Amino acid sequence: MNKIKVLIIDDEKLARDLLKNYLTKDSRLEILGECSNGFEGVLAIQELKPDLVFLDIQMPKITGFEMLELLSDPPVIVFSTAYDEFAIRAFETNAVDYLLKPYPLERVQIAVEKAIKRIQSGTGNKEEMEILSQAHEENSGLLTRIVVKSGSKIRIIPVETIEYLESEDDFVMIYCKEGHFLKQKTMKYFETHLDPKKFIRIHRSCLVNTSQLAEIQQYGKESWILLTKQGAKLKISKSGYLALKQFLAEGMDN
Amino acid sequence: MEQTSILNRYSLVFYWIVPILMGIIQASFNLYFEILPWGISLVDGAVYGFLLGTFGMAIWFVVRYNSPEKKSFAQLLTSHLSAAIILSLAWVYSAAFITRTLLPDPKYLAYQENQLSNRIFIGFIFYALMVMVFYLYIFYLKNREKTEREKELKQEVREAVLSALKSQINPHFLFNSLNSIASLTLSNPEKAHEMVIALSDFMRYSLRKQYSEMVALEEEINHVRLYLQIEKIRFGAKMSYSFQIEPECLNCQIPTLLLQPLFENAVKYGVYEASEPVEVSLTACKEGIHTILTITNNFDSEAAPVKGEGIGLKNVQERLRLVYNSNNLLGIKDGDGKFVVTIYLPCNKQPTKD
Numbered sequence: 001m002n003k004i005k006v007l008i009i010d011d012e013k014l015a016r017d018l019l020k021n022y023l024t025k026d027s028r029l030e031i032l033g034e035c036s037n038g039f040e041g042v043l044a045i046q047e048l049k050p051d052l053v054f055l056d057i058q059m060p061k062i063t064g065f066e067m068l069e070l071l072s073d074p075p076v077i078v079f080s081t082a083y084d085e086f087a088i089r090a091f092e093t094n095a096v097d098y099l100l101k102p103y104p105l106e107r108v109q110i111a112v113e114k115a116i117k118r119i120q121s122g123t124g125n126k127e128e129m130e131i132l133s134q135a136h137e138e139n140s141g142l143l144t145r146i147v148v149k150s151g152s153k154i155r156i157i158p159v160e161t162i163e164y165l166e167s168e169d170d171f172v173m174i175y176c177k178e179g180h181f182l183k184q185k186t187m188k189y190f191e192t193h194l195d196p197k198k199f200i201r202i203h204r205s206c207l208v209n210t211s212q213l214a215e216i217q218q219y220g221k222e223s224w225i226l227l228t229k230q231g232a233k234l235k236i237s238k239s240g241y242l243a244l245k246q247f248l249a250e251g252m253d254n
Numbered sequence: 255m256e257q258t259s260i261l262n263r264y265s266l267v268f269y270w271i272v273p274i275l276m277g278i279i280q281a282s283f284n285l286y287f288e289i290l291p292w293g294i295s296l297v298d299g300a301v302y303g304f305l306l307g308t309f310g311m312a313i314w315f316v317v318r319y320n321s322p323e324k325k326s327f328a329q330l331l332t333s334h335l336s337a338a339i340i341l342s343l344a345w346v347y348s349a350a351f352i353t354r355t356l357l358p359d360p361k362y363l364a365y366q367e368n369q370l371s372n373r374i375f376i377g378f379i380f381y382a383l384m385v386m387v388f389y390l391y392i393f394y395l396k397n398r399e400k401t402e403r404e405k406e407l408k409q410e411v412r413e414a415v416l417s418a419l420k421s422q423i424n425p426h427f428l429f430n431s432l433n434s435i436a437s438l439t440l441s442n443p444e445k446a447h448e449m450v451i452a453l454s455d456f457m458r459y460s461l462r463k464q465y466s467e468m469v470a471l472e473e474e475i476n477h478v479r480l481y482l483q484i485e486k487i488r489f490g491a492k493m494s495y496s497f498q499i500e501p502e503c504l505n506c507q508i509p510t511l512l513l514q515p516l517f518e519n520a521v522k523y524g525v526y527e528a529s530e531p532v533e534v535s536l537t538a539c540k541e542g543i544h545t546i547l548t549i550t551n552n553f554d555s556e557a558a559p560v561k562g563e564g565i566g567l568k569n570v571q572e573r574l575r576l577v578y579n580s581n582n583l584l585g586i587k588d589g590d591g592k593f594v595v596t597i598y599l600p601c602n603k604q605p606t607k608d
Contacts (some may be wrong), residue, residue, distance in 0.1 A: 012430065012433075013432070013490050014346075014434040014438060014487075014488065015430070015433055015434070015435040015437060017437050017441055018436055018437035018440065021437070021440050021441070036529065058426065058526075060526060060527045060528055060529050061529060082425055082426055082429035083426050101430060101432070101433035101438035102427050102429065102432050102437075134489065228418045
């Protein structure tokens, strides 16, 4: 049997050392390497193609969850975390496993057994990971930033810099100062995870940042066009127009 | 203190009791000893009483702008003497002018001429009485304000202690530290030993039973040093820290646990979010009556914004305001990849030892 290839991603060296110490005791495992942040993690996963990743959640720049969003075919994941009890509750039903720091050797061995079973049965991991990261996002409230991949680069877009979002089939195109980026999420997801006081759905396929609004023009009897500060023209539907009107009226009251 | 005035409704009612009483006494005196007929007595008492009250209100302002803490005794004496003379003369002569126009009775005029020096004397007495009452009133207000501020301060200390505790039982800090210790017991037991002791000492400081409002800067610095020592073990080469303290600052008194939230911020937004090494530093130097504390950390300017920034800083500002009654003791500079917090700590007295 081939050895199971393992990657460790954690920003603290001592935490990585502890895991390495535990994992080297298991001869079925081969440790490919370790990464200290999510950027390195994405590259290493694409390059080394590990079967199993031990992933810390709270890391500099991008979290473990955000890192996972960037992978199209993620390996089996075991999360490790020192806190975040909400996420933990979600993992209990969905995760391959999660480890609470500090963890004993026996606990890691259980996680490894589960992971090996999962790898050998060959069941897909992608769907479960999505449920997982959704559960985390629901608990963490509104988005403050969105992590996207453009070419080989990873970009962090603060939500304030977004101009508008437009749906394209199964994806959403995010338009912001630096250009536009594709993200594999639904419009519904962004509608519920962006601050409804700042982002308004003006059309079935378009969510606009109200601070970027420059002008609204009547176009036909029941159609309007919105001009953003950067000069983009966006179609407004009837219900979108009502939502905009309500937003502007509230703005005047205050 | 600046906003308080005698000119609100309640104090004004109390204030007018005195001049009205003096008018009544004057009228009754003249009636009882049959010096003047009753009509003239009443008008005379009413006019003098009313004008006494009106001019008397000016005394409040003289008292307000002659605070005993700011003026010398000679200055106080000169302003009150001149105000007493001016106000008494103004009172007596304006009252005489009005009563003479109202009551052109030769007998009354003679009486008034006779009474002139007596009346001026009464003006002086009234002035002295009012000055005393007003100074007492101001003293009372200041005292009340002081006790209120002391109460608020005690509350603030409790809150600072609570939030310090909260950050230590903050699972992120505690369990990651314990995880580091778990790791070190296998790889480097001596370092594990060092970290357990640092963590214990660190927690002991905020779990003490007795809290005083102020501690010596030296004690606060030792506490912060433990915190940085623990984080340094966790983050290794990613983090470094330095202290540059002038020895004469060490005795300076500082509000308890004022510095810890600032260092927590520095580590949270500097070290946690960066992939490059971050340095946290503290300098303290004496400048006049102030000890200037500067806390600096560099940060990764590319790191995306994190939630929650600013609350810790606001709390520190609020505490400085309560303790020193001043709003401009905290400076924040954010730029060039550096975050700098400066505290101007008033430190003019040596700690009292009892």
